[in-house]
Amino acid sequence: MVRRRIQDPTLRPSTTADPATVRVAFEYLACATFWLLVGTAAGLLDALKLNWPDVLAVPWLSFGRVRPIHTNTLFWGWSSMALVGLALYVVARTSRVPLWSPTLSRISLALWNAAAAAGLVTLSVGVTRGPQEYREWVWPVAVIFAAGLVLNGVNAYMTVATRNIPEFYISNWYILGAFCFLTILFTTAYVPLYQHGLGNVVIQGYYMHTAVGMWFTMLSLGIAYYAIPRILGRPIYSYALGVLGFWTNIVFYTLIGAHHFIFSPVPWWLQTTAILFSVGMMVPVWAGGCNLLLTFRGTSGVLQRSYAAPFLLAGIVAYILVSTQGTLEAFRTANIYWHFTNFTVGHSHLAMYGFVAFVIWGAAYGLVPRLTGSEPNPILVGIHFWLALVGYVIYVVSISIAGILQGFAWVAGEAFIRSVEAAEPMWLWRTAGGVLMVASHLAFAVNVWAMRPGRALAATPAAPPVEASA
Amino acid sequence: MNFNFHSSHRAVVGFAFFSYLALTVLIAIIPAASVQDTPGIPGVAARGALAEQGRVVYLREGCGFCHTQFVRDLPLDRPYGRATVAGDYANEDPPLPGTERTGPDLSNVAARQPSDTWHLLHLYNPRAVVPQSVMPGFPWYFEEKAAAGPEDVVVPVPPRFVSAAGHVLVARQEARALVAYLLSLRQPELPR
Numbered sequence A: 001m002v003r004r005r006i007q008d009p010t011l012r013p014s015t016t017a018d019p020a021t022v023r024v025a026f027e028y029l030a031c032a033t034f035w036l037l038v039g040t041a042a043g044l045l046d047a048l049k050l051n052w053p054d055v056l057a058v059p060w061l062s063f064g065r066v067r068p069i070h071t072n073t074l075f076w077g078w079s080s081m082a083l084v085g086l087a088l089y090v091v092a093r094t095s096r097v098p099l100w101s102p103t104l105s106r107i108s109l110a111l112w113n114a115a116a117a118a119g120l121v122t123l124s125v126g127v128t129r130g131p132q133e134y135r136e137w138v139w140p141v142a143v144i145f146a147a148g149l150v151l152n153g154v155n156a157y158m159t160v161a162t163r164n165i166p167e168f169y170i171s172n173w174y175i176l177g178a179f180c181f182l183t184i185l186f187t188t189a190y191v192p193l194y195q196h197g198l199g200n201v202v203i204q205g206y207y208m209h210t211a212v213g214m215w216f217t218m219l220s221l222g223i224a225y226y227a228i229p230r231i232l233g234r235p236i237y238s239y240a241l242g243v244l245g246f247w248t249n250i251v252f253y254t255l256i257g258a259h260h261f262i263f264s265p266v267p268w269w270l271q272t273t274a275i276l277f278s279v280g281m282m283v284p285v286w287a288g289g290c291n292l293l294l295t296f297r298g299t300s301g302v303l304q305r306s307y308a309a310p311f312l313l314a315g316i317v318a319y320i321l322v323s324t325q326g327t328l329e330a331f332r333t334a335n336i337y338w339h340f341t342n343f344t345v346g347h348s349h350l351a352m353y354g355f356v357a358f359v360i361w362g363a364a365y366g367l368v369p370r371l372t373g374s375e376p377n378p379i380l381v382g383i384h385f386w387l388a389l390v391g392y393v394i395y396v397v398s399i400s401i402a403g404i405l406q407g408f409a410w411v412a413g414e415a416f417i418r419s420v421e422a423a424e425p426m427w428l429w430r431t432a433g434g435v436l437m438v439a440s441h442l443a444f445a446v447n448v449w450a451m452r453p454g455r456a457l458a459a460t461p462a463a464p465p466v467e468a469s470a
Numbered sequence B: 001m002n003f004n005f006h007s008s009h010r011a012v013v014g015f016a017f018f019s020y021l022a023l024t025v026l027i028a029i030i031p032a033a034s035v036q037d038t039p040g041i042p043g044v045a046a047r048g049a050l051a052e053q054g055r056v057v058y059l060r061e062g063c064g065f066c067h068t069q070f071v072r073d074l075p076l077d078r079p080y081g082r083a084t085v086a087g088d089y090a091n092e093d094p095p096l097p098g099t100e101r102t103g104p105d106l107s108n109v110a111a112r113q114p115s116d117t118w119h120l121l122h123l124y125n126p127r128a129v130v131p132q133s134v135m136p137g138f139p140w141y142f143e144e145k146a147a148a149g150p151e152d153v154v155v156p157v158p159p160r161f162v163s164a165a166g167h168v169l170v171a172r173q174e175a176r177a178l179v180a181y182l183l184s185l186r187q188p189e190l191p192r
Helices: A019-051 A063-095 A102-124 A139-161 A170-190 A198-232 A239-254 A257-261 A268-280 A282-295 A300-305 A309-330 A332-338 A343-372 A378-411 A416-450 B009-035 B049-060 B075-080 B116-124 B173-184
Strands: B142-145 B168-171
Touching: A019 A063, A019 A102, A019 A343, A019 A416, A063 A102, A063 A139, A063 A170, A063 A198, A063 A343, A102 A139, A139 A170, A139 B009, A170 A198, A170 A239, A170 B009, A198 A239, A198 A257, A198 A282, A198 A309, A198 A343, A198 B009, A239 A268, A239 A282, A239 B009, A257 A268, A257 B009, A268 A282, A268 A309, A268 B009, A282 A309, A300 A309, A309 A332, A309 A343, A309 A378, A332 A378, A343 A378, A343 A416, A378 A416, A378 B075, B049 B173, B116 B168, B116 B173, B168 B173
Parallel strands: none
Antiparallel strands: B142 B168
């Protein structure tokens, strides 16, 4: 039970934060929240369609069109915008300067919103590159997104380059790295020169894996390395482990994409390399994860008082769990039972929701009120936390059981339809979990609105205390 | 040039950028380039125009999110045909190996289910032929008519699927194309 934190009537905007930077970061968070609601509505609709396949049988709401809308909206709309909004604040704050150019990031935000909207429309009318996961957007949409990415990367880099202190904090390694990596991997995914026939499959494995590992994971860790010490009020357990995690993540994560195509015609040495380095992933994951967990050691007081810290703790625990699970899934024997099943769906939700979304929420609740001077209602934050946590645990457990039942039915040589029947009750549980998750996002949206920058932000430090918002 | 990673952002960003780029070239671009020209299986005719249209419908409707075209050399994949080889993907752009089997693999579906009538019924409403199916139907690729024209392909649905007695259900161009595509999914024999 998280004890209720008493709202702080004397809360006022940080005097050291630059108001323009705070406003841009908040705009990213607000737009991201909009895409969160859109993307999870799409996800819930698809979950319902596996329970009742004839519901809303119209072309633009059919399962196969909604599924890429769900994934792409939540990847590029929600997760990317929210992470980058927080990251822009972190690079500016840890460099002791305002953001290099708030205008540049506003242009990027407009481009990203345009890309997310265009992606949504094109996919729903059936304009798509086909089921190539997370690169279903046709190239003009991808180019709009990439333009925003590069502009933001330049902005983050220039902010760090003009910093006011000699050191260069570890969060910035991860954040600036992420911008480099996504630029490279996005370009690699869309350039067609080496993607004929089986070449496409090699790139698909590399792309879908490193998009998660080199963009979302890197940004989430970069933000966690700032937010967790900040909220707990103590330094990170080990700076050196953070550095180790950074370099090993680059080497190991990049090499393991082919484990999505085990037993395929993709060259055997590539598959074996992928499995080998999937085991190697234990190094960055346990180095980074335990480093952040050990930072929590002996801070149960903060955990009870702060409504942000439980999100971050849950996020880091999920990071360790999901990455360890990923290593196990890569083994050839496990792959026989788990590959092609719903187990993979559970795995990806544990990553993008249990880890990434929870880190975003923890950092947002932990940092934004200090910057804008406006607090959300702590009870509504608690409702968000428990609905999201219970919802996604139900989701991941039920869909993983569905996957195991499917795998066992196939290995037993039963008729295919038996695997559908076996999974059906679990799909109902998955929908129930999904309803709780969506409900928690509505609470989050209300909380984001409550945290919006008010008049107090523009005022001088001598401004009167802001009212506690409802 | 300052090579101290703790004080030089240039060193960290430059080193991270180029190591990732180098790894990308080694693990993705070179392997992809080296396998992309694997020749197709000899003696396989190109897909017809109608089937090619059907492939576009297949992509548009996201069929590949639930149906793989990737048979592994494993006992549990035997029902779907022989193991997929690189040549099977040679003329596919993009190839559709897939990552999930909410529905069965379709690499060799034409051999398992050669009836166009079955496929039309199944696409109109999967539960008309497989009651437990959770596949979406694609009724927008069919239309109900008072009487069939000379060119029409009539789908023999049970009477409860049409609004008035005597009406018939006919397949639109897209449904016929999709069926032509599905019936083109037949694994060619490998040369010995």
